[in-house]
Amino acid sequence: MPSRRNFLKMTGGAFALLFGLGQAAKFLPRKALLRPPGGQDEAAFIARCLRCDRCRSICPTSVIGLANLSDGILEARTPVMKFHLGYCSFCNQCVEVCPTHALQPFDSKTVKIGLATVQKDICIAWDSGGCMVCMDACPYHAITLDGQSHPVVDSRQCNGCGICEQICPALVMRSYIGGSIRGIVVTPISGKGDGNI
Ligand code: SF4
Ligand code: SF4
Ligand code: SF4
Structure with a gap:
């Protein structure tokens, strides 16, 4: 049976460890x-x-x-x-x-979850051509085609809704077996993420 003093030492140490981990996590690249x-x-x-x-x-x-x-x-x-x-x-x-307001009320006209980004090495239009699935699916008219019929995203119009990523048929077989690769993906606005969650 630990003495009261030892018990206080142990719990104090655990709290210090958790606090330290929390502080350390703040400085890790995220x-x-x-x-x-x-x-x-x-x-x-x-x-x-x-x-x-x-x-x-x-x-x-x-x-x-x-x-x-x-x-x-x-x-x-x-x-x-x-x-x-x-x-x-x-x-x-x-x-x-959300009980804590971690998710705040948003204006659906201005909120941006992220920005759709074409993955040129995966996109069918960039590879063999002929695909316009994302452009047709975008409800916000944020995707147009360039002179070579490649999809181009207008960052002012895109709100990161993700419909284009969900519907993109590129590498669909890999998607069925658990992968998440698409020819267009939504990436964080900061640009730090890879968008392929
Ligand atoms: S954002 Fe966090 S706190 Fe809010 S509902 Fe989702 S899990 Fe719960
Ligand atoms: S994320 Fe939504 S708004 Fe942005 S290009 Fe894709 S479908 Fe359009
Ligand atoms: S569809 Fe969008 S706004 Fe609605 S619950 Fe899901 S994440 Fe939230």
């Missing part, structure tokens, strides 16, 4: 993540999110997944957008169920 709408202020989001999973459970398009430990100690099990699984309709339901 990958930018795609958050549900209203969660774009990453510092405020990470401080408030309880990892309660309510947003993920309610999302009608199943676009919300969970960050992994490889995304960071603080980020693990927080909600991230996985556009190979779904897209965001900006329905606001995740914001409404």
